[in-house]
Amino acid sequence: MLIVLAGATATGKTSLSIEIAEQLRSTGRPAEIINADAMQLYRGMDIGTAKIPVSERRGIPHHLFEHLSVREDSTVAGYQAVVRPLIDTLLAEGITPILVGGSGLYIASVMFELEFPGTDPEIRAKLERELEEWGPGMLHRRLQEYDPASAERIDPRNGRRIVRALEAIAVTGKPFSATLPGQERWWRPTTMAILEEDRQVLVERLDRRVVEMWDAGLLEETKRLLDEGLEEGTTARRAIGYAQAIAQLRGEMTRDEAIAEAQLLTRKYARRQVSWFRRYERALRLPAGGVRNVEIVLDAAATEETSN
Numbered sequence: 001m002l003i004v005l006a007g008a009t010a011t012g013k014t015s016l017s018i019e020i021a022e023q024l025r026s027t028g029r030p031a032e033i034i035n036a037d038a039m040q041l042y043r044g045m046d047i048g049t050a051k052i053p054v055s056e057r058r059g060i061p062h063h064l065f066e067h068l069s070v071r072e073d074s075t076v077a078g079y080q081a082v083v084r085p086l087i088d089t090l091l092a093e094g095i096t097p098i099l100v101g102g103s104g105l106y107i108a109s110v111m112f113e114l115e116f117p118g119t120d121p122e123i124r125a126k127l128e129r130e131l132e133e134w135g136p137g138m139l140h141r142r143l144q145e146y147d148p149a150s151a152e153r154i155d156p157r158n159g160r161r162i163v164r165a166l167e168a169i170a171v172t173g174k175p176f177s178a179t180l181p182g183q184e185r186w187w188r189p190t191t192m193a194i195l196e197e198d199r200q201v202l203v204e205r206l207d208r209r210v211v212e213m214w215d216a217g218l219l220e221e222t223k224r225l226l227d228e229g230l231e232e233g234t235t236a237r238r239a240i241g242y243a244q245a246i247a248q249l250r251g252e253m254t255r256d257e258a259i260a261e262a263q264l265l266t267r268k269y270a271r272r273q274v275s276w277f278r279r280y281e282r283a284l285r286l287p288a289g290g291v292r293n294v295e296i297v298l299d300a301a302a303t304e305e306t307s308n
Helices: 013-026 076-092 104-111 121-134 136-146 148-153 159-172 199-215 218-227 242-249 255-277 293-307
Strands: 002-007 031-035 096-101 190-196 284-287
Touching: 002 013, 002 104, 002 255, 002 293, 013 031, 013 096, 013 190, 013 293, 031 076, 076 096, 076 104, 096 104, 104 255, 121 136, 121 159, 136 148, 136 159, 148 255, 190 293, 199 218, 199 255, 218 242, 242 255, 284 293
Parallel strands: 002 096, 002 190, 031 096, 190 284
Antiparallel strands: none
16 A cells, blocks of 8 residues: 655644554554655755655665766656656555655646657757747746646746747647646555645745744755856756755845745745645645544555455
8 A cells, every 4th residue: 555645834743644654553563755846856956846855764774865966857757767667666565655746747647647758868958958948938938838737837947847838739739737647546445645734824824934044044955056056957956946056146135035045936836835735635634733643544554445
């Protein structure tokens, strides 16, 4: 049985995953946690991604938290190719995999059949030149014209994803949204729980978390990552918080301006996460921090396991 814990950032997915794993372990059933946050895949990006420290993992094995260097690009196809075999290995060994994160497409690529459209180097190069010349806003408006559903899901500032969507449309002649997975059946028997929080409570928590990241040393972490090649990749350097920290380090923003922009972008990202996870009709909907969440998830998993 695969357990999936999803939801917006700062809704308590990490702490719930630890509690579930500990409860399973207490009954003689080992469990291991697999990261499904695209930015927590990167080595050294700890403060800015709220990555759980090793000292707080309570001896529970965690996977894919140090998977990539900041020079490497993270892709959904690459993630799926690594995580699915890992899940099958754990299941074969009698270990319960707990997939945890807020990156909706990464989670979907594991749970459902997801088509990855082919690429065309010439089309990609042309789009990347246009991105460099005109910026992501112009390309996002083009995406809105071709595929409104995809444009709604993709951040207008995320040039890399916009280019990928436009490339897929050009290669396949179909909307990029047509490649997104359906929900007809799980890839493996699955219990999925989505944590939800009152919007105002979540906004206040997110704003506070950003300030805490700066106080905890995000600037120093960013300096070290720059030395390790942060700006050489196209994915890691755009992570919310790090991009603003880089601007502050260069004198392009004050501390207050960097924090304010990171807060704004984090709130927007959380809204997109909430919108994405609304689609899963078969998922449990749990209140963030609910006292019975562990019991509810494990009861649902036991019922699902019995029925398969």
